[in-house]
Amino acid sequence: MRLLESRMITTDSIKTAATKIAQLMEESADELNAADGLLGDGDLGITMVRGFREIIEVRDSLPDDVGMALFQCAKAFTKSSGSSYGTLLATGLMSVAKKKKGQQEIQVEEISALLDDALDAMKQRGKAELGDKTVLDVIAASSQAAKDQSDGSSVLKAINDAVTSTIDEFRSRQSKIGRARIFSEKSIGLDDPGMLAFRKMLEALS
Amino acid sequence: MRLLESRMITTDSIKTAATKIAQLMEESADELNAADGLLGDGDLGITMVRGFREIIEVRDSLPDDVGMALFQCAKAFTKSSGSSYGTLLATGLMSVAKKKKGQQEIQVEEISALLDDALDAMKQRGKAELGDKTVLDVIAASSQAAKDQSDGSSVLKAINDAVTSTIDEFRSRQSKIGRARIFSEKSIGLDDPGMLAFRKMLEALS
């Protein structure tokens, strides 16, 4: 896998990653819809499928400027749906894009800081806090896990492990944001669908 | 009973009759509502009660002109309700009123012809025919029975008998007019509520 095997991320690795994630999302749509359906409106699978289809549309024309490439992806993702998750992901991508504009690569060492940037932007966008049992919590864990890593495959494994243990850790807690908030009690014992979708994306890259 | 014991009807006999009918209607409201409810909107008892209450309101000021007295009764009856039966009865009364305007008495011998007048007016008002299983059929029978009668109590008995046998005769037939028409099939075996209300009025006079 070219994305993180080596020590840097380029537009080429973004193209490959997008292709793999898009494929796994098509296969996982029902699973994610079902997870979202337990607490929300059951559209998370559709959101992911449509979002990545839009990215695939622009894939071949992504520029070498890795910042601009991510910016195009973010814009593509917002096209399809009005769901929170799509907008949040796009917000995260956009913040990274701004940081990396004009450059052709992202170093593995930068990942943790970039995830922190994304996290800040997403917090501001969604007005949620860490601990609310949302995708933010797995991104925070990812940033932590990526710290001091310098190798592509080890950083991916570290993030993967961190995400899985965060999901396990949050299972027994209550959701405090989004649609799930209305059914706050019901959310105990259930995984946050946004966290699951994040892990799915990592899974496609492993 | 002063109405038909003697050989003529005066405003005085109208007053007495109205009082008696009004009283029986109060007692029979539920019965008539129920009969109407089987095929229609179940308001016939209310219609009769309210209509005669209005007549009682004007009773003491009814003029000696028997035509004008009947006219006042007709007008009073239309005040209370919008139901078909009230309007039809008022129509019949009005046509008799017009004929007798300026006179102080109705002879028993005139009853049959006056009923025919009422019948014609009611046919025109309601656009129904004889045989449609409505109050018209008992009025036609009453007119027939009153023919060649010249004594107050015998004419009442003749009418009463004719009405009862008409009700019996029509029981197995279908309603062809009014709300009951919609449930035409269902009307077989049931008495027409308008016929029953007519007999109730006669009953009060017997």
Next chain:
Amino acid sequence: MKKILNDPYQYVDEMLAGLCSAHPELYRQAGEAGRVIARSEKIKNGKVGIVSGGGSGHLPIFTGYVGQGLLDACAIGDVFASPSVDQMADAMREANGGAGVLRLYGNYGGDVMNFDMAGEMLEMEDVESSTVLLADDVASASKQEREKRRGVAGMVYAFKIAGAAAEEMNNLNEVTRIAQNAADACHSVGAALTPCTVPQAGKPTFEISDDEMEMGMGIHGEPGVWRGKIKKADEIANEMIDMLLADMDLTSSSRVSVLVNSLGATPPEELYILYRIVKSRMEEVGAEIVMPLVGRYATSMEMTGVSFTFCELDSELEKLLKAPADCAFWKVG
């Protein structure tokens, strides 16, 4: 079919009180029992008066359409019941500006009897009057027996057109002729998915299962043409349009106003879905749609369902349809 009410027997009187207190600049309660709604201002001298009347539960029909360029007064019965003769006579008195009164209402036995009788009473008071009946529901009788048809949403057009004709100070003969033309121009059909509840009865007007609809049903739940599984919107629209077109002789030079009307609960979203088909079928015929109306113009409280009315216009009717009108439920111009 849940309702928000107090004493069911006060439903109509409370409704009228609320209507008049919300819009005192438009409506005035009149008549001995308050069961007449008249325009807030007295009728202009020499203007033909237009009255209507019928049961409650159909807002904006009938009461709501009292207003400038529309009705002058209206007699209101209990829910789905005829007003009394007296109330109708009072409405006619309110609408009497010395130039005669047109009685314009739906073809229902009780209403006809009572309005005829009210007309006779007013005749004794030297008020000239005429009658035009709406009998636009094509599902209620064949074209040959048109005069037996029920009056439904076509009333909206008749009120609007006759109201404008009276506002232009035409005489009673003219207003009557024009109103009759408007009534004759209207062809309607409805389909119901749920009943509604008459407050005093306290139970639904009819029963129908969760997956069924009834085509051609009347606005009080009178039997229709068929009852069966709910069809798709486009099928329902096409079937209703077929019935209406079969009853009319539209050509590529026809001009038609169409009313896509909710019976109450059906939301405008669904009316617009249906409107697509009306529009495309009219394009097929080549007829021109003029001033389409989409909304709740003639209802049965919280009944779910729709009706279509096609009103074929000549130049006189079209001009009057587009003339200004103003009431709490409908403003034109």
Next chain:
Amino acid sequence: MKKILNDPYQYVDEMLAGLCSAHPELYRQAGEAGRVIARSEKIKNGKVGIVSGGGSGHLPIFTGYVGQGLLDACAIGDVFASPSVDQMADAMREANGGAGVLRLYGNYGGDVMNFDMAGEMLEMEDVESSTVLLADDVASASKQEREKRRGVAGMVYAFKIAGAAAEEMNNLNEVTRIAQNAADACHSVGAALTPCTVPQAGKPTFEISDDEMEMGMGIHGEPGVWRGKIKKADEIANEMIDMLLADMDLTSSSRVSVLVNSLGATPPEELYILYRIVKSRMEEVGAEIVMPLVGRYATSMEMTGVSFTFCELDSELEKLLKAPADCAFWKVG
């Protein structure tokens, strides 16, 4: 809760197509996916644009209020779902007359995220913009946490007042200030008796038994204050009014517009029954009712229920509320 539709996934697009084909002189479909409704005419140069947006299923809200003296454009999501960022950005582009754009919509998480993001996108295109959120549902959070409240029927007032301010060629700062004043002036509460059905879900949004109601419920079925036996109309009205008055500081010199709004199926008859109580309670307070609105202004398709909105007016707001406006669902002046 029976619906007239075709493919549930086409519900919104068919509705929009019908809306624009019925009223081409008012509405125009725009945006890449047709999910933007703009006024038929391009925005006047130099006029501040007003956009709104939100889920479908609330007609006339949001889309219906595109029109003169109201909104310039609107982004439309699926039923009860937020429009996408792109659709919102497209709506803003339609509403851009070079003088900036006000985003005026309800306080729902997804909508806020998307509109904020759309605003940032337009910033990159050098379009200045601002946001005013409606957060008028007093049942959804305490007065101390007003910014957390849901936006409901108060939008009607905000659209009307901000639209009039923009029509008068005020600048973006002024329009934003006035819109914020209008939003702050609105206090709403609703009560629901039945749910409605989101087409794509195919089942009611919540369950409630035949003799129950829920006080304070949100327009998508969000939990309310209590659920229990249906009360009498006058009790319901009084309880809702109590909540609103407790949230406001009305005095005998206050001027208030009141909106007695049906959530969909509840007929105007019942709104007028409720209006009586609003009127008499305002008389008790001594506050003057200005331009009362009674009808279906903000709905949830075929949901049964009502909402009250009280909008306290200063002279600026009152003048703008009464200014002319024109759309398919509401004409003023």
